[in-house]
Amino acid sequence: MRAKPILPLVSALALGACVAGPPPKIATPVPELPTEFFFATDVADQGSLAALLPQDDPAFAALTVAALADAPTLAEALARIDVARAGADRAGAERLPNIGADASVRATRTNPAQFGSNLPEGVSFDAEQTSYGANLTASWDPDLFGVLRARERAAMARVNAASANAVAVRNALLAEIASTVIDWRTLDARMASLTQDLEAAERLASLAGAREEAGIAPGFDRVRAEAAAAGSRSRRAALASERNRLAGRLVTLTAQPGSEVLAALALSPPQASLPEAPRAVPSTLLTNRPDVLAAAANLAAADAELASAARQRFPRLTLSGVLGLLAFDLGSLFDSDSFIYSGGGSLAAPLLDFGRIEAGIDAAAAEKRAAFAAYRGAVFTALGDAEAGYGLVAAADAEAAAAAIERDQLERAARLADTRYRAGLTDFLTVLEARRAADASGERAAAALGRAQRARIILWQALGGGENDRGPS
DSSP, X not given: OTTTTHHHHHHHHHHGGGGGXXXXXXXXXXXXXXXXXXXXXXXXXXXXXXXXXXXXOHHHHHHHHHHHHHOXXXXXHXXXXXXXXXXXXXXXXXXXXXXXEEEEEEEEEOOGGGGOSOOOTTOOOOSEEEEEEEEEEEEEOOOTTSHHHHHHHHHHHHHHHHHHHHHHHHHHHHHHHHHHHHHXXXXXXXXXXXXXXXXXXXXXXXXXXXXXXXXXXXXXXXXXXXXXXXXXXXXXXXXXXXXHHHHHHHHHHHTOOHHHHHHHHTXXXXXXXXXXXOOOOGGGHHXXXXXXXXXXXXXXXXXXXXXXXXXXXXXXXXXXXXXXXXXXXXXXXXXXXXXEEEEEXXXXXXXXXXXXXXXXXXXXXXXXXXXXXXXXXXXHHHHHXXXXXXXXXXXXXXXXXXXXXXXXXXXXXXXXXHHHHHTTSSOHHHHHHHHHHHHHHHHHHHHHHHXXXXXXXXXXXXXXXXXXXXXXX
């Protein structure tokens, strides 16, 4: 009976923890972005984001299907989503009652001497006793102040972050495959250009040899022509090692054997093209870029974890109960007298923890500030990537156009020099120098076109890709 006057005091002290107040306020404003990209091209015919990928290339289509099915990096990212989802399920389950069951058999023997030797007359004592029990137990935290709800919100935000990270991995995988396929096609174009160079150099060497045999040209002309042909052969041989490196890279990315990769690359490619860059506004980065979305989800999780830490200062109510059977004879286990139950509730609150909870709140607040800084960093990284992507497309297009003009002009100059040489109007050195310039320009034009195609992959990834713009699924 003496415990009753203490109950109001305990309740008052427990509820006194609520006076500690809400969690600290940490400003997390959305970063201000410009209204348009500075380096974005201003043309009337704007392309789509999907067109920046080599969707029409059968090698890209085949390799992306294989990669999305078997790539280890993507499988790991998807597994991370399952881990986060399991954590969210666990956090949600914590808000529900915990119900269990148990059964027991216990045998005990007691020393009668512990009761003394003078037992009352007619009183006997059974030193050995066996009990049989079965119980249904239940406990529940009603979460009066939202600690468990905040933890569940944090766990759900982690699921969103893991999902965004998986999209980022997917985008990076597709971008890397696309870039590698483009590099392979560029090597093919360079190889074709070098093959033409070699054929032209061999024709010059044959012509110089014939003129040498006729005594109308020195042998030095033939030697120089043969040296030019040898240079073309050397450059062609150097491309073989680069092709092997690209094939190995695709094996790593797609988790496919080399024979499958080479079979896909052997498929006939479409004609190389340079689609227009799509028009976008910087604010789309906040909803398209997976790294920005992941950072925003981590910020939301940090906010929920701060709320959970702050609510640790509030009282915690726990309800529990047991419904069971207890008997000392197995045959009477289900008798009415064997039915037992108990129930109760407890209210617990911190009174004097010497700063433990406050330290946890300070740590959670610091985590939220760090998450906000990471979010801002992701936003401006995305803005910088997009600006660089647009600028790279514009510069690469200008380079490719100039290189194509240079190739056409030098090829025309080489043909004119060859015609004049055959007519005896110029010397062989002029022909040879014109041929060398034309040969080098063809390979440069092919490489510049490949860089312009690659720039579009960089822009696609910088803008965040899109659910319908990521190749086959």
